[in-house]
Amino acid sequence: MVQFSANLGFLWQELSLPERILAAKKAGFSAVECHFPYDSDPNEVSAALRETGLVMLALNTHPGEISDGEFGLCAVPGEEDRARAAIDQALDYAMKISASRVHVMAGLHQDAACANACFLQNLTYACKRAAENQISILIEPINQIDKPGYVLHRTAQGIAIIEALRLKHQITNIGLMFDCYHVQMTEGNILGQLSNALPYVDHIQIAAVPGRGEPDSGEINYPWLLDAIDKLGYQGFIGAEYIPASTTDEGLSWLAGYQTTP
Numbered sequence: 001m002v003q004f005s006a007n008l009g010f011l012w013q014e015l016s017l018p019e020r021i022l023a024a025k026k027a028g029f030s031a032v033e034c035h036f037p038y039d040s041d042p043n044e045v046s047a048a049l050r051e052t053g054l055v056m057l058a059l060n061t062h063p064g065e066i067s068d069g070e071f072g073l074c075a076v077p078g079e080e081d082r083a084r085a086a087i088d089q090a091l092d093y094a095m096k097i098s099a100s101r102v103h104v105m106a107g108l109h110q111d112a113a114c115a116n117a118c119f120l121q122n123l124t125y126a127c128k129r130a131a132e133n134q135i136s137i138l139i140e141p142i143n144q145i146d147k148p149g150y151v152l153h154r155t156a157q158g159i160a161i162i163e164a165l166r167l168k169h170q171i172t173n174i175g176l177m178f179d180c181y182h183v184q185m186t187e188g189n190i191l192g193q194l195s196n197a198l199p200y201v202d203h204i205q206i207a208a209v210p211g212r213g214e215p216d217s218g219e220i221n222y223p224w225l226l227d228a229i230d231k232l233g234y235q236g237f238i239g240a241e242y243i244p245a246s247t248t249d250e251g252l253s254w255l256a257g258y259q260t261t262p
Contacts (some may be wrong), residue, residue: 002226002258005057007205007241009035011248016040018048025052027252028259031237033057033203038089042096049097057237058101058138058177058203059094062086072105074126075119075151079107083118087126095133101203102130103138103177108149115151120164127171138202140177143185153186155193162200175202179241184209184220191228198232207242214242216254223257 006024008017015023017040024032032054037045049056064070064082073083090102104126109115127137141158142150152158158176165171178201183190194201206226208218215222226238244251 002230003030003237004255004258005029005031005033005237005239007033007035007239009033009060010241010243013248016044018044021045021048021052021054023248025054027249028255029054029240031055031057033059033239033241035060036062037097038062038093042093045097056094056097056099057239058103059090059099060103061090061105063105064107070107071147071150072107074104074122075106075115076109077111077114077118080118080122083122084125087122087129091126091129091133091135094135099135101136101138101175102126103140106139106142106151108147109151110149112151116161119151120161123161123165123174124169124171127165127169127174131171131173135173136202137174138177139174140179141182141186142179143182145185146182153182155183155187155197159197159200176200177203177205179205179207180220180222180225181205181207181209181212181241190220190225194229195232198234201234201236203236203239204229204234205239205241207240212243213245214251214254215240216257217245226258 006029008020012020012023037059064073073079073086094102106119130137139158141152141154144153162174180190183193206215208215209220
């Protein structure tokens with residue numbers, strides 16, 4: 001049975017983060033995840049999680065100054081101090097709200113070799129720190145149509161990074177965030193890509209292509225794809241990381257088709 005997680009970075013943006021958690025529970029989601037929760041009191045977030053019984057699956061490292069063109073720091077040479085401060089911040093917040101994963105954002109850079117070396121060093125730091133608290137690290141390929149210059153943008157890159165960390169540093173607490181939207185935008189052949197990447201995948205996300213809206217629109221046949229993913233043996237949550245066309249509540253009819261109980 002498919003279980004969905006509400007990505008609260010995009011859903012119910014008019015509400016505070018604790019209120020979004022309550023809204024996700026009311027809507028029928030089984031878990032939640034978020035982007036950048038750092039302006040929210042972790043005690044209030046934890047209280048909302050306890051009240052609803054939902055778990056916070058993941059949060060992102062701080063992206064840097066988006067208004068200055070930054071979108072992640074951890075694969076940006078010269079920003080190592082800021083990158084590790086962002087990693088520390090994310091892990092500390094994750095511990096306070098019992099989140100099990102942190103997505104370490106790579107960032108934008110044109111020199112692939114330098115960026116990759118920087119990313120591996122910062123990921124090694126993140127994984128070792130996270131392991132002390134039973135937290136897993138995620139990395140996510142993000143398409144370069146939406147984010148030109150994003151260092152990690154293909155599934156094979158993510159696999160290679162994870163393999164390098166596993167083989168060279170015996171790191172096991174790192175996995176791939178497989179976002180069907182980004183994969184379709186960049187590579188296509190989602191099921192083939194996922195079948196190959198599955199041993200490395202720790203979380204899956206969905207949204208419509210094009211437009212990144214509700215997953216009952218666009219060119220991806222999600223009922224078919226999610227059934228195929230289930231048959232592959234994936235047992236984790238499916239993260240609903242889409243941008244609502246109108247209000248979140250008005251666009252939730254897609255979820256009803258997967259719910260077997262009121």
